[in-house]
Amino acid sequence: MTARDTDWDGVRLHVVTGKGGTGKTTVAGALALALAGRGRKVLLLEVEGRQGIARLFDSPPLPYAERKIAIGQGGNGDPGTPGGDVYALAIDPEGALLDYLQMFYGMRSAGRALTRVGLIDFASAIAPGLSDVLVTGKATEATRRRSGSGYAYDAVVMDAPPTGRIGRFLNVTSEVSDLAKVGPIRSHADTVSNVIRSPQTAVHFTCTLEEMPVQETLDGIAELRAIKGIQVGGVFVNMARPALLPRDQLQSPPDQDVLAHALKGAGLPEPGQLAADLAIELAEHASRVGLQDRERADLDAPGQPVYELPLITEGIDLAALHRLAAELRNQGAA
Amino acid sequence: MATPPLLEVDRIIDDRRTRIIVCCGSGGVGKTTTAAAIGLRAAERGRQVCVLTVDPARRLAQSMGLSSLDNTPRRIEGIQPGGGSLHAMMLDMKRTFDEIVEAHADPARAAQILANPFYQSLSSSFAGTQEYMAMEKLGQLRRSDEWDLIVVDTPPSRSALDFLDAPERLGRFLDGRLIRVLTAPVKASRPFGKVVNAGLTLMTGALTKILGGQLLRDAQTFITAFDTMFGGFRERADATYKLLQAPGTAFLVVAAPEQDALREAAYFVERLGEERMPLAGLILNRVHRIPSTQLSAARALAAAENLEAAQTLESAQGLQAAQGLQAAQTLEAEGNAVAVAALRLHAERMTLIEREQRVAAGFTSSHPAVPVMEIPALPEDVHDLDGLRRLTSTDRLQSPR
Numbered sequence: 163m164t165a166r167d168t169d170w171d172g173v174r175l176h177v178v179t180g181k182g183g184t185g186k187t188t189v190a191g192a193l194a195l196a197l198a199g200r201g202r203k204v205l206l207l208e209v210e211g212r213q214g215i216a217r218l219f220d221s222p223p224l225p226y227a228e229r230k231i232a233i234g235q236g237g238n239g240d241p242g243t244p245g246g247d248v249y250a251l252a253i254d255p256e257g258a259l260l261d262y263l264q265m266f267y268g269m270r271s272a273g274r275a276l277t278r279v280g281l282i283d284f285a286s287a288i289a290p291g292l293s294d295v296l297v298t299g300k301a302t303e304a305t306r307r308r309s310g311s312g313y314a315y316d317a318v319v320m321d322a323p324p325t326g327r328i329g330r331f332l333n334v335t336s337e338v339s340d341l342a343k344v345g346p347i348r349s350h351a352d353t354v355s356n357v358i359r360s361p362q363t364a365v366h367f368t369c370t371l372e373e374m375p376v377q378e379t380l381d382g383i384a385e386l387r388a389i390k391g392i393q394v395g396g397v398f399v400n401m402a403r404p405a406l407l408p409r410d411q412l413q414s415p416p417d418q419d420v421l422a423h424a425l426k427g428a429g430l431p432e433p434g435q436l437a438a439d440l441a442i443e444l445a446e447h448a449s450r451v452g453l454q455d456r457e458r459a460d461l462d463a464p465g466q467p468v469y470e471l472p473l474i475t476e477g478i479d480l481a482a483l484h485r486l487a488a489e490l491r492n493q494g495a496a
Numbered sequence: 497m498a499t500p501p502l503l504e505v506d507r508i509i510d511d512r513r514t515r516i517i518v519c520c521g522s523g524g525v526g527k528t529t530t531a532a533a534i535g536l537r538a539a540e541r542g543r544q545v546c547v548l549t550v551d552p553a554r555r556l557a558q559s560m561g562l563s564s565l566d567n568t569p570r571r572i573e574g575i576q577p578g579g580g581s582l583h584a585m586m587l588d589m590k591r592t593f594d595e596i597v598e599a600h601a602d603p604a605r606a607a608q609i610l611a612n613p614f615y616q617s618l619s620s621s622f623a624g625t626q627e628y629m630a631m632e633k634l635g636q637l638r639r640s641d642e643w644d645l646i647v648v649d650t651p652p653s654r655s656a657l658d659f660l661d662a663p664e665r666l667g668r669f670l671d672g673r674l675i676r677v678l679t680a681p682v683k684a685s686r687p688f689g690k691v692v693n694a695g696l697t698l699m700t701g702a703l704t705k706i707l708g709g710q711l712l713r714d715a716q717t718f719i720t721a722f723d724t725m726f727g728g729f730r731e732r733a734d735a736t737y738k739l740l741q742a743p744g745t746a747f748l749v750v751a752a753p754e755q756d757a758l759r760e761a762a763y764f765v766e767r768l769g770e771e772r773m774p775l776a777g778l779i780l781n782r783v784h785r786i787p788s789t790q791l792s793a794a795r796a797l798a799a800a801e802n803l804e805a806a807q808t809l810e811s812a813q814g815l816q817a818a819q820g821l822q823a824a825q826t827l828e829a830e831g832n833a834v835a836v837a838a839l840r841l842h843a844e845r846m847t848l849i850e851r852e853q854r855v856a857a858g859f860t861s862s863h864p865a866v867p868v869m870e871i872p873a874l875p876e877d878v879h880d881l882d883g884l885r886r887l888t889s890t891d892r893l894q895s896p897r
Contacts, residue, residue: 183524183752214756324523347711373877403844406837416834420827424835427806428799430791439787440838447841449875475847477755 169396169467169494173364175305175357176319176395179328179382180368181375185400187214188478188486189368189471190321193398195487196496198234198246202316205304206231208252209297210323215250220480224250226257228304235484246316251304255293258300265303266346295334295351302357325367325382332358332365333389359391366395369461371402371454376461383464396495397466399458401473405451412448416441469493500860503777503867505888508746509538509645515744516638519779520650522760525752526781528556529878530871531649532584533887534748536560538645539575539582540885546643547584550630550651559878560584567591569637574881583643589629593619596632609721614714626651631736638739746776751859753783753852758859765863777867780856785872786845793846800839803832 170176176193180186187208194206205228208215213223219231234245263273307314323331335355338348357363365386369379379397386392405412422437430436461468471489474482490496508514519531528551535547546569549556557565560572565586572582597615598606609615619625630651637646704712739745747768751761761778768775807829860868871887878884 181524182522183754183757217756406841407834411834416838417831420831421835421838424803424828424831425799425839427832428803428835428839430795430799435788436791440835440842442787443841443845444834444838446875453876475844475851477851 167494168491168496170364170496172361173393173395174313174315174317175301175363176317177322177328177332177358177363177365178320178368178398179322179325179365180398180400181326181378182324184368184370184375185478186324186368187212187218187321188483189366189398189400190319191215191218192471192483192486192490193366193496194248194317194319195232195234195483196490197317197319198232198248199491199496200246201244202234202246203314204234204246204248205315205318206248206250207301207304207318207320208250209301209320211252211254213252215252215321218478218483219250221250224252226252226254232480235488249315253297253300255296258293258296261300261303262296262350266350292338292347294331295338295347295354298332298334298358299350299354302354305357305362322365325378328365328382329385329389332386332392334358359389361393364393364395366398367466368398368400370400371457371461373453373457376457379461380464383466394464394466397461397464397468398490398495399461399468399470402454402470403447403450403473406447407444409451409455412444412451416444467495469495498857498860498864500778500864500866500868503748503779503869505534505537505748505779505869506541506890508776509534509541509543512644513744514746515645516634516739516746517645517647517776518650518740518745518747519647519750520747520764521750522757525750525757526871527551527649527750529559529884529887530748530750530779530781531647532556532560533878533884535582535584535645535647536572536575536881536884537888538647539572539580540578542578542580543645544580544643545582545645545647546637547582548587548630548633548637548646548648549584550587550589550626550649556584557586559880559884561881569643572881587626587630587633589626590619592629592633593625605721609718612714612718612721614711614718618718628733631740632732635732635736635739740773741771743774745774747773748776748779750779750781753780753856755855758855762859762863765866775866777869778859778863780868780870782873783852783856783870784845784849786842786849789846789849791842791846793843793850796839796843796846800836800843803836803839807832807836 176190176197178186178190178193180189190206194204198204206215208224215231216222216224221231224231228249228251230247231250232248234248260273301318301320304315305313305318322328334351338351367379367382369375383394383397386394418434418437418441421440422433425433425436425440458468469490470493471486474485476482487496508517517531517534519527519534521527528549531549532547535545539545547556549565557563560582561574562570562572562584565584567585567588569583569585572584575582594610597609601609627650630648634646634648637643740747749761749764749768751757765775765778810825810829856868860866874883874886876883878887
């Protein structure tokens with residue numbers, strides 16, 4: 163088994179953010195599958211309680227437990243190489259708090275009793291950011307967990323909160339330090355922060371080639387770059403639509419008579435009307451391609467690696483997810 | 497396929513009794529833009545409109561010709577004359593919270609509260625604060641009576657439901673019994689002795705472990721200071737809640753024609769029903785349309801493949817026929833290439849449209865009574881008032897699929 167060079171070789175915690183509606187969960191799932199080649203074990207984390215991962219992989223709702231959800235493809239198209247396993251876990255603040263109490267104070271059962279009287283709600287209300295610390299804490303714990311001589315997971319992929327919230331979500335120390343100057347939660351936050359602000363963690367952005375998502379991505383990159391120690395990862399362009407004709411041909415509207423003639427040759431009825439209708443569709447396509455090109459140039463500006471995933475018109479199923487994963491590997495993202 | 501009743505937005509905005517329109521839905525479906533477009537349309541149909549957005553992005557401001565929005569309603573220029581006007585503002589939740597404190601406490605006490613670390617966190621990052629303050633601001637705008645229609649979009653919450661739950665949660669939290677019991681040591685005068693039992697000791701013990709003692713003390717100080725000057729957070733939450741239930745309010749659920757967005761929309765529709773909130777209908781945003789759907793995806797693809805096969809054959813023959821293609825043949829080859837691209841594009845669009853229709857039909861079959869309006873996708877993003885106008889222009893809405 164030889165290690166292949168990828169863009170994120172030293173990274174073990176991949177945080178995937180993005181504007182709502184850009185397919186963050188899909189990209190996180192595809193990345194997890196892509197990373198799970200060559201017998202590697204990957205954990206895919208959900209943190210917002212939407213059960214989006216379960217739906218993506220067509221599995222029953224995820225409990226608060228790590229469970230195997232998919233098998234990655236063999237390395238580099240070689241069918242002889244075994245694929246790795248993708249595990250998934252839906253983290254909820256309550257479960258994470260119980261873990262925390264157990265881990266540091268050995269008080270799991272007391273914790274359970276406290277959940278029943280609504281303490282978790284209360285604790286997260288009294289300390290804004292507490293639930294973020296607990297959730298990121300669980301993610302970093304999974305990242306650092308040892309098994310035998312190595313790590314329990316070769317990589318952890320987090321389907322993280324959207325771009326608008328990601329800075330606050332990851333900036334756990336400052337979030338908590340205003341509140342808790344000393345004390346157990348503070349030291350927990352510091353531990354979490356050390357993992358997040360290390361070269362083992364990268365924050366990736368999911369984006370579509372439209373103005374608002376691109377603007378939000380650029381703003382998000384700038385925001386994270388300003389937080390010391392956080393490594394900005396790749397930009398994953400999702401749902402890109404390939405140009406169906408060379409750019410120069412798209413620029414001028416087609417000759418409708420010539421188009422009608424070709425359609426007639428293909429045996430299609432009412433070629434004249436069809437040519438007119440298709441010309442409108444082509445014009446819209448041309449303007450979309452032009453817009454995409456402009457947005458792509460903007461996304462290149464910050465200098466982060468950019469990967470591009472095609473729009474899958476039929477909708478995303480497991481086969482489509484594997485296709486996207488293969489795409490990511492070909493482009494060097496995993 | 498069942499056809500849902502048509503959602504007539506014009507009837508809602510023309511009805512003077514409509515005083516509040518709430519645009520809600522999951523993130524990334526175009527809520528903010530839709531809210532702005534509806535506000536603009538209402539203003540140009542004679543209403544005095546204020547659009548309240550919670551979206552921190554500059555895009556709404558820019559599309560309305562302002563460099564940025566702030567916590568004060570700003571007048572939007574360029575409205576077509578018709579007696580109406582348009583203002584827009586963006587919720588600054590900390591500012592709004594501060595204003596409540598300043599309005600309800602004497603300067604010394606206000607300063608004390610504003611400086612409290614617990615207050616600072618609560619006002620800038622507690623998950624429910626934004627929703628609560630949005631409701632507070634909505635109530636203020638409504639009470640001011642300067643506008644006869646307020647259009648508000650909901651915060652980009654984890655789930656659309658947070659919008660309804662969070663104000664109540666914050667209210668419950670600040671008014672809650674638990675916080676009262678826990679803050680008891682500060683209010684030494686109150687006879688809490690009986691309540692303090694083993695369970696409570698365990699609870700405060702655990703809380704101190706989790707949060708640290710200093711944090712708990714900050715919270716206690718804050719609650720005490722806040723409580724005396726401004727009781728009844730929950731009452732205020734209840735009042736806004738009732739305002740939303742009132743007949744002058746119309747909820748518009750916004751969704752993109754995608755499975756996840758429509759699933760959230762369905763939850764929301766059901767939830768509004770449970771809470772007896774007045775749902776006006778569903779806006780299906782960014783629906784793809786093409787001039788004609790006569791030619792199916794399968795036939796278009798088949799025709800494209802035929803053309804390609806014929807082209808390959810011809811060029812092979814062309815090579816055999818020694819010297820080059822004649823001009824007419826070149827032209828034909830180019831025509832064929834364009835036709836192949838156009839047919840493939842058409843097939844892709846048809847697949848997309850069919851999928852959109854399928855998910856929309858899924859929504860309608862489980863919620864047949866919910867009126868639906870479709871807003872066609874624009875090939876380009878919205879930049880200005882004209883772009884906003886185009887979104888809801890009637891000829892686009894009524895064009896057949």
